[in-house]
Amino acid sequence: xxxxxxxxxxxxxxxxxxxxxxxxxxxxxxxxxxxxxxxxxxxxxxxxxxxxxxxxxxxxxxxxxxxxxxxxxxxxxxxxxxxxxxxxxxxxxxxxxxxxxxxxxxxxxxxxxxxxxxxxxxxxxxxxxxxxxxxxxxxxxxxxxxxxxxxxxxxxxxxxxxxxxxxxxxxxxxxxxxxxxxxxxxxxxxxxxxxxxxxxxxxxxxxxxxxxxxxxxxxxxxxxxxxxxxxxxxxxxxxxxxxxxxxxxxxxxxxxxxxxxxxxxxxxxxxxxxxxxxxxxxxxxxxxxxxxxxxxxxxxxxxxxxxxxxxxxxxxxxxxxxxxxxxxxxxxxxxxxxxxxxxxxxxxxxxxxxxxxxxxxxxxxxxxxxxxxxxxxxxxxxxxxxxxxxxxxxxxxxxxxxxxxxxxxxxxxxxxx
Amino acid sequence: xxxxxxxxxxxxxxxxxxxxxxxxxxxxxxxxxxxxxxxxxxxxxxxxxxxxxxxxxxxxxxxxxxxxxxxxxxxxxxxxxxxxxxxxxxxxxxxxxxxxxxxxxxxxxxxxxxxxxxxxxxxxxxxxxxxxxxxxxxxxxxxxxxxxxxxxxxxxxxxxxxxxxxxxxxxxxxxxxxxxxxxxxxxxxxxxxxxxxxxxxxxxxxxxxxxxxxxxxxxxxxxxxxxxxxxxxxxxxxxxxxxxxxxxxxxxxxxxxxxxxxxxxxxxxxxxxxxxxxxxxxxxxxxxxxxxxxxxxxxxxxxxxxxxxxxxxxxxxxxxxxxxxxxxxxxxxxxxxxxxxxxxxxxxxxxxxxxxxxxxxxxxxxxxxxxxxxxxxxxxxxxxxxxxxxxxxxxxxxxxxxxxxxxxxxxxxxxxx
Numbered sequence: 068x069x070x071x072x073x074x075x076x077x078x079x080x081x082x083x084x085x086x087x088x089x090x091x092x093x094x095x096x097x098x099x100x101x102x103x104x105x106x107x108x109x110x111x112x113x114x115x116x117x118x119x120x121x122x123x124x125x126x127x128x129x130x131x132x133x134x135x136x137x138x139x140x141x142x143x144x145x146x147x148x149x150x151x152x153x154x155x156x157x158x159x160x161x162x163x164x165x166x167x168x169x170x171x172x173x174x175x176x177x178x179x180x181x182x183x184x185x186x187x188x189x190x191x192x193x194x195x196x197x198x199x200x201x202x203x204x205x206x207x208x209x210x211x212x213x214x215x216x217x218x219x220x221x222x223x224x225x226x227x228x229x230x231x232x233x234x235x236x237x238x239x240x241x242x243x244x245x246x247x248x249x250x251x252x253x254x255x256x257x258x259x260x261x262x263x264x265x266x267x268x269x270x271x272x273x274x275x276x277x278x279x280x281x282x283x284x285x286x287x288x289x290x291x292x293x294x295x296x297x298x299x300x301x302x303x304x305x306x307x308x309x310x311x312x313x314x315x316x317x318x319x320x321x322x323x324x325x326x327x328x329x330x331x332x333x334x335x336x337x338x339x340x341x342x343x344x345x346x347x348x349x350x351x352x353x354x355x356x357x358x359x360x361x362x363x364x365x366x367x368x369x370x371x372x373x374x375x376x377x378x379x380x381x382x383x384x385x386x387x388x389x390x391x392x393x394x395x396x397x398x399x400x401x402x403x404x405x406x407x408x409x410x411x412x413x414x415x416x417x418x419x420x421x422x423x424x425x426x427x428x429x430x431x432x433x434x435x436x437x438x439x440x441x442x443x444x445x446x447x448x449x450x451x452x453x454x455x456x457x458x459x460x461x462x463x464x465x466x467x468x469x470x471x472x473x474x475x476x477x478x479x480x481x482x483x484x
Numbered sequence: 485x486x487x488x489x490x491x492x493x494x495x496x497x498x499x500x501x502x503x504x505x506x507x508x509x510x511x512x513x514x515x516x517x518x519x520x521x522x523x524x525x526x527x528x529x530x531x532x533x534x535x536x537x538x539x540x541x542x543x544x545x546x547x548x549x550x551x552x553x554x555x556x557x558x559x560x561x562x563x564x565x566x567x568x569x570x571x572x573x574x575x576x577x578x579x580x581x582x583x584x585x586x587x588x589x590x591x592x593x594x595x596x597x598x599x600x601x602x603x604x605x606x607x608x609x610x611x612x613x614x615x616x617x618x619x620x621x622x623x624x625x626x627x628x629x630x631x632x633x634x635x636x637x638x639x640x641x642x643x644x645x646x647x648x649x650x651x652x653x654x655x656x657x658x659x660x661x662x663x664x665x666x667x668x669x670x671x672x673x674x675x676x677x678x679x680x681x682x683x684x685x686x687x688x689x690x691x692x693x694x695x696x697x698x699x700x701x702x703x704x705x706x707x708x709x710x711x712x713x714x715x716x717x718x719x720x721x722x723x724x725x726x727x728x729x730x731x732x733x734x735x736x737x738x739x740x741x742x743x744x745x746x747x748x749x750x751x752x753x754x755x756x757x758x759x760x761x762x763x764x765x766x767x768x769x770x771x772x773x774x775x776x777x778x779x780x781x782x783x784x785x786x787x788x789x790x791x792x793x794x795x796x797x798x799x800x801x802x803x804x805x806x807x808x809x810x811x812x813x814x815x816x817x818x819x820x821x822x823x824x825x826x827x828x829x830x831x832x833x834x835x836x837x838x839x840x841x842x843x844x845x846x847x848x849x850x851x852x853x854x855x856x857x858x859x860x861x862x863x864x865x866x867x868x869x870x871x872x873x874x875x876x877x878x879x880x881x882x883x884x885x886x887x888x889x890x891x892x893x894x895x896x897x898x899x900x901x
Contacts, residue, residue: 086589093592095604095769100778102583114588115581123582137580140780145578154575161562163554163756164532165540165864166519171531172503175510187512192609192758193779203643203651212653224777225642226620231776234620236629241655308780334780339580341609341758341781352512359648360641361517362610363557363725363751364758447582 082126083112100224101138107450110439118145121459123447131447132468134397134421136455139309139334142390143380144459150338153376154369162369170371177378178346182318184326185346189355191365194308195223197331197343198269200360202227204329204347205267205302208354212241213261215268217248219276222269222306242266248274249282251291258295265301267329268292272310272319273416278431278451280424281416289325302328302351308343309453311335313419315387316378318346338377340370386458387419393460394418400469408476410483419456423448425479433483440478444471499543500529517641518555524867527856535562538876540864548864549885551814551838553872556726556751559807560797561876567755570793571786579786587788594795595763599735601743602763606772608782611725612640614748614760615686617777619644621746621764622684622719625771629658630678632685634665636693639686639723659683665691666699668708675712682718684746685709689727689736690833695848695868697841698833706742719745719768725760726870728752730836732804733795735763755794757787803875804836810877811835817886825893827900836873840865842896850900857895861888 090113091097098105104113112125121144123133136142143150157170171190178188191197202214222228226239246257248270258265270292274282296303305327307319312335315321328351333343341364347355380386395418405412410433411426425433434450441448446468448454507530508514515522521530529542538561540550553559560567574587588607595605608614619631639645643656663674665687675682687709691699713720722744724736729752732738745768750760758781764772797803812835822829827850828843842850851867858865863885865871 082586086586089589089593093589093596093604095606095764095772098584099606099772100776100782102778102783104583113583114586115578115583116585117577118581119578123578126586133582135582137582138780140580145581146575151575158563158568158571160534161532161536161540163557164535164562165550165552165554166521166530166532167515168533169499169503169531169543172506172510176506179510187510189512189516192781193613195779196610199642205651206653207651224779225616226644229776231774233774233776234622234624234771236623236658238655238658241653339781339784341784341787347512354651355512355516357648357650359517359646359650361519362612362641363555364609364756365517366519367756367758370758 083114086114086126108435108439110442120144121457121461121464131442131445132464133447134454134456134468135447135449136457137339139455140339142312142335142386142457143338143377144457147338147380149380150373150376153372154340157369157372160368162367163364164366164368167366168368168371170368170375171366174371174374177375178344181316181378182330182346183321184318184328184330184348186349187347187352187355189345190371191343191345191360192341192362193223194331194333194343195225195228196362197308197333197345198222198228198306199225200345200358201269201304201329201331202267203358203360204345204351204354205304207357208302208351209266209300211264211266211301213244213264214242214266215244215246215254215257215261217270218245220248220271221276249285249288251288254288254291254295258299265299267302267304268296269304269306271306272314275309275416275420275453280413281420281422281453283417284320284323286323289320289323293325296328304328305330307331308333310420312381313387313390313455314417316381336377337370337373340373342370342374384458389458390419390456390460391417393465394421394456396462396465397421397456397468400465401472404469404473404476408480410476410479416453421454421456433479436482437475437479440475441472444474446471500531503531503543525852525856527859537561538874538878538881548859548862549881550864551871551873551885552864552866553874554756556872557756559729559752559803559874560755560794561874564755564797566797567790567793570789571757574786574789577785579784580781581783581785584783585785585788587785587792588783591788591791594792595761598733598795599747599763600738601735601745601747601765603766604764604769604772606762607788608760608762608777609758609779610640611748611750611760612642612645613779614725614750614762615639615645615723616642617762617775618721618746618748619684619686620775620777621762621768621771622721624774625719625768626683626717628681628683628718630661630681631659631683632661632663632671632674632678634687635662637665637688638693666702666705668705671705671708671712675716682716684719684721685713686721686723688723689731692726692833692837692870697830698837698839698870700834701737701740703740706737706740710742713745721745722747724748725750727837729798730804730807730872731834733798753794754787754791757790759787759791801875806875807836807873807877808834810882811838811873813879813882814838814873814885817882818889821886821890821893825897827893827896833870837870838873839870850896853899854892854896857892858888861891863888
């Protein structure tokens, strides 16, 4: 068998490629959204077959230690036995019914008991649902219109916030004023621009813009946001969709000592089951009764049962501390390897949500090359997006990942010198 | 034990009431959205414990033959064994992963094979996601802005379409022009008003405004919508969220012989699992690649596996015909009972999605009274909203329901004469 025939055979056995070809016919561009592998080097798989703990298998049968965690939702480990047991118990009763099950009340009570600023909550399906509801509650409660948003922050993919505005109207972004994240002066300036029409300030838990060093929230910035809202009556909205339940179980700004009026949670809340939550302070309770928002599946009992089990276990394990330790082990290993191979990198973000960027890498060529080399060696990293640790990232998994990244750094050193 | 003590004891054992009281503390107004029992007479339960087939149990242990089907999603029967088996199989592999499983491709192929106008599809979680995506695709594809919407039609609960605008901005409804459903002349007039800026016409599968006799789509109206879009290049968007997969597996306007460019599906697509789909014709394929929309849980494999099993079974059973027969049996029974009790009613909507209204009932007093009497006798109906039949509504379940409604009509006759 010659090389060409071997390659053909490899192609024929490439289930991922075959699926991508089939998808080209029935999905515009073959895929859409944040999980579109066309946004990654071609070596990345698009389709996945299964997952367990911190491991994920692509459809070609290769497995990886996974540092994307389904882009955040997986916080305890894929198919966590306790969450799955709660799901099975609820599933034997029912899921979509003519109203909620008592899991709704239990979960709203749990959120109020866990998150200091939370007096009440509303549930939904998407992170975008939650950020949109926060904005509506703020406008209903204040009777005002302007919202202050950080430049380049991601708050979801509805017309008012999608980062690619094709198909939306300029009117969808009416009454938005932009500030720079962690820049208290720019926030004050934006607030001044809003005058007496300020409904809300919205901020992500940290600065996690794609392809840019991540920044934890600056305490003075957070305090300034709080002070502006206290002074004007506007709502301080924390978009905790990406970071929620990884940094602190009481909300990600607890570490900065600043409490929002409204928070948007989703991703990690139910270890992969579809759920989003808006949590709010009493000051906005009445406003929350005025808006009308709902969805066919918002009262499903299974995701709520999964959320209760997830929060229970995150508390029992002290999940944020566990993930921080795992993330630090990974970060320290990466730092030592980079140094030993003479490769200059920058690591940012909290250890639970790391980002690795390379010096002198304006086109992220090195970053992509490194990630592909790691992928070949059994580790799934992302070159420009926030990554995620989970409670299933044991020392053994981290060490396995570090074996692979050592080879990847060697390859980077060999290629880029 | 005296009567007061008995009542107290009954109250103490009223789990639904206890849950409502707890919810008052941690959920604004105690509940929100379309499943808020505050919108129904006080006898209706808010919380449900379990469901099976066509039966639902409230938290107080009472069971009902259910004519709401979780407000539409349940189309095969609660906990349908074939759907649940597909869910278990997928669940053993994984659900939220770093990308889709091959269920995505299978489902997109299945939709293209089932729905004549569908060349491609995109998936999401909420019906509102799907209608919103349709609108964005239409605007991206046409480069135009105006959308024609029927007065009082429900297209979801995002700021651009929520029926209660508290917390939204006038700008959220920019470039909307209204027509009367089934009134071809009003549609032509709205199109004229849009001039050369027409992006889309959106229409629900039928007229199903709350509290109003339902109307099937008028063929001439549908043809006029199609003709306007053909003439102007605008997109004809069918909002098939509520009716999809109950009236016709190829899309609800197949019966009218008119094909949309884009359709929004959700509710019944996966028998209760959270999924929505946009299906589109080739003309809008490129536009669909331009927009950016996504969600953390949009690529979950379990709901897609559930959708495949649901569509398989709906085909195998000829679900729409089965539900039509069950609906007709119910409708004919209701009609005979009303007549025998001398109660004047109007039944509307397709048999699979019935609505029962009473003559001389401007405040829907009779309708609510009737529904409460039916509820007491073990049947869950809705006084003003579209109801839903499922494939689990066997003759025996319909006949059991009719025994209860006979008593309810007798009570109406006794009270209102």
